[in-house]
Amino acid sequence: MAPPNDPVNPIFNVLKCNKDDWFDLSDGKLLVNSVPLLFEVPGNVTLKSFSSISKSPSSSSSGAPSPLYQRVLKSSHKGGFLGFSKDQASSSDRLMNSLGKFSGRDFLSIFRFKTWWSTQWVGSSGSDLQMETQWVLLDVPEIRSYVIIIPIIEGKFRSALHPGADGQVMICAESGSTQVKAWSFDAIAYVHASENPYELMREAYAAVRVHLNTFKLLEEKSVPPIVNKFGWCTWDAFYLTVDPAGVWHGVKEFADGGLSPRFVIIDDGWQSINLDGQNPHEDAKNLVLGGTQMTARLHRLDEGEKFRKYKGGSMLGANRPRFDPKKPKKLISKAIEIEQAEKARDKAGAASELRELESRMERLKNELEEMFGGEEEVEPEEDKKSRGSCCRCSCRESESESENLGMKAFTGDLRSCFKGLDDIYVWHALCGAWGGVRPGTTHMESKVIPCKTSPGLDGTMTDLAVVKIVEGGIGLVHPDQAHDFYHSMYSHLSQAGITGVKVDVIHALEYVCEEYGGRVELAKAYYDGLSKSLANNFNGTGLISSMQQCNDFFLLGTRQISIGRVGDDFWFQDPNGDPNGAYWLQGVHMIHCAYNSMWMGQMIQPDWDMFQSDHLCAKFHAGSRAICGGPVYVSDSVGGHDFDLLKKLVYPDGTIPKCQHFALPTRDCLFKNPLFDGKTILKIWNFNRFGGVIGAFNCQGAGWDPKEQRIRGHSECYKSMSGWVHVGEIEWGQTKEASEMGEAQEYAVYLSQAGKLFLTNPASPATEITIEPSSFEIYSFVPTKELGLGRGAKFAPIGLADMFNSGGTVRALEHNDSGVVDVEVKGGGNFLAYSSVPPEKCYLSGAETGFEWSGEEGKLMVNVEWNEEANGISHLTFVY
Secondary structure, three states: OOOOOOOOOOOOOOOOOOOOOOEEEEOOEEEEOOEEEEEOOOOOEEEEEHHHHOOOOOHHHHOOOHHHHHHHHHHHHHEEEEEEEOOHHHOEOEEEEEEEEOEEEEEEEEEEOOOOOEEEEEEEEHHHOOOOEEEEEEEEHHHOEEEEEEEOEEOOEEEEEEEOHHHEEEEEEEOOOOOOOEOEEEEEEEEEEEOOHHHHHHHHHHHHHHHHOOOOOHHHOOOOHHHHEEEEEOHHHHHHHOOHHHHHHHHHHHHHOOOOOOEEEEOOOOEEEEOOOOOOOOOOOOOOOOOOOOOOEEEEEEEOHHHHOOEOOOOOOOOOOOOOOOHHHHHHHHHHHHHHHHHHHHHOOOHHHHHHHHHHHHHHHHHHHHHHOOOOOOOOHHHHHHHHHOOOOOOOOOHHHHHOEHHHHHHHHHHHHOOOOOEEEEEEEOOEOOOEEOOOOOOOOEEEEOOOOOHHHHHOOOOHHHHHHHHHOEEEEOHHHHHHHHHHHHHHHHHOOOOEEEEEOHHHHHHOOHHHOOHHHHHHHHHHHHHHHHHHHOOOOOEEEOOOOOHHHHHHOOOOOOEEEOOOOOOOOOOOOOOOOOOHHHHHHHHHHHHHHHHHOOOOEEEOOOEOOOOOOHHHHHHHHHHOOOOEEEOOOOOOOOHHHHOOOOOOOOEOOOOOOOOEEOHHHOOOOOOOOOOOOEEEEEEEOOEEEEEEEOOOOEEEEOOOOEEEEOHHHOOOEEEEEOHHHOOHHHOHHHHOHHHOOOEEEEEOOOOOEEEEOOOOOOEEEEEOOOOEEEEEEEEOEEOOOOOOOEEEEEEEOOOOOHHHHEEEEEEOOOOEEEEEEEOOEEEEEEEOOOOOEEEEOOEEOOOEEEOOOOEEEEEEOOOHHHOOEEEEEEEO
8 A cells, every 4th residue: 555655765864944943853863942852863753844744825725713823833933743764665554663762851741541541641761651652741941941742643544652662752653454554654743842831732732733634722612501510420320220210300409409400411321222142122121330331232323211211291290200319329239249249250260169159140130130120111012013123213203202202301301390401411432332333223334343452552551441342342333324323313312402412432443443444534434423413413512522532532533522521530439449449549530630631621621520529539529620620510329419518619500610721730740740759739720710720639649550550559648748839830821811910919819728818929939838638729819909099908809718719709800090899709608808908888789788807817708698680690899
């Protein structure tokens, strides 16, 4: 097969850059502004300028808006493309080549520790990198700059970085199909430099976007309304046992507690799935835990029987179906017993032991079936015949019947009772179900494809999901039908009142690409179909991507998708039996989210995932969600809520005081290990309308072990940590709105957990802090404003002190020369401001009201009530 581009000179290639170009490749060295970055660069490696590779003469031909295109051109001298070539006889579907070596230089990287999930890793040598590295950021203090190397896509090949011997940085280019080969690449990686690491990310991914024109940046897209709201996901509450009654009672319990969710995600368990060998037109029964469904396939493209049989109005009257809130937990507990018995059986040696365990498993399964309700309701024979004879979803009922049955009837009843419920999402795997679509059961052309994993994943963590998928293969709908496939599902769901989907198991595609032109071509077909159907059915935004943290997805799948998960799952307990139990994985989750947001946030709105409000570390999670800049949602079980905690995150109307940006690690954390170095506190920064925020989190206690190839506990690090916080650590210059706040001469600082208020300025020393394990502090920094009355009066609105993100509650702020300050605040509770002197009067919504002022700290406090008629907004006026 022909190479994707013309062969380059195999002799040492030197591209003479113009005098403004930051990078140069000569004498076996890659230099940035004359500073050697990589040494012993092989002679078959090339460096080419942005303009020589990306020849688009205009923004229209690159697909980029003109301002973005011009911005990329303006900074293009700070970047370039790396390529390499081999002789034609070495043509292969997987090529490995050194880019050179480095040592003694700090780096931050992101690598895949599972097929689906990526996380942070630091080191100082090319040999310290992990396999499947998605990018590496190098510290270049000699010129006070940073350099990023991003493996990208060229032709039908994607790339990743790998560790090499003696400090070598290896690049692996692979197609995923033995039928797709090459030997030469001009632009298989992109390098970029900048004095600011956050601007570096923005500039680098903008350049890659213009060059590839296969994805869009977050700034080019709209995000779904859920980003500003509170929601509930059914997963940890029910797992696969989810049904209409459970969903109904879950939403009702939140409403009764004063926090009606504005969106609900009905997670895995709602679909029509079954296992090979079972009746092809009947749903699998008695599934409980994640794992039992991972070899199951879709046999219909609409809702499963549990939801399909729902009759409109059945949850609205006094005689609604009974619901036992304890039953899901009992089912889950029994299923765990079965799972443990299966593991013991697999390890059994003696025949007598095996027989005993088999007998125990049979008994436990019978007990589980009895708990589900024993004998199943017999379906009318005519329904069976009708269902078996039709491949398309929901076409056997008449229009009048379908209006009062199934998912449409259920979503209608939910909305009629819970008026604030705006969005209802449902879960599905990218290929339909975990095991895809069962051949012969729908109108789609589906074929079970054996799974083949990339050798690059050999360095990742053993994963039950991968084991199960490889065991059963995937029923893959032919890529030519990808749009029809998604449209068949989404058009039905949209008509049934569903407003979005959570798409999971995304990177299963790379397992089944051999026959379909490789992983890039298969991904293009599926993401194109997905994007078009999303635009046609869910307003172009109603999709949360998950299990997708690999460059294939971000460089090919985000043309339309604008929100996605930036961390592994929230694990309410350790699935691997670590001695730190429920605690050890919570800090790991936070690190995933914070560092992944650096690159993923360029293309999607970071989603920090759900958590459970009654978890031992719930407050720890809540603190990070408060300032993450994305949606806040929980997966509480029915009867398992901490409403006092949730009310520190969520308004009574189900909206949230959201930050204006997405949270990112501070500079002093970039090249550190906040998980098990025994000294580093994770600090993340963000903005509100009238101030900045830094969250300090003690995440120490666990992390990736390269030798064991798993995330394990480090109990010796699970202890209190001390560190420093300074206002200068907020990257004010990252948005136009925040830049002016960054020029302030003085700030009022409020600590949400300690309740302290004090003043600081850019020249002040950093504030020392000590944080216990799995604990945090949130610092709000608000510029003070001199009122100019000759009394030395200064004012800074902190916001509602009872909320974790107090600054997010301040909606508007005005001062005038007459000493009048107007503040618009949303929520109810104690409004806090810094005031150097007490005001003469205070008005709440036009009526004079009392206030408290403490001269020692300058605390000015006013109690405000939730103003239902004004959507929770109150107007405060302070007269000095």
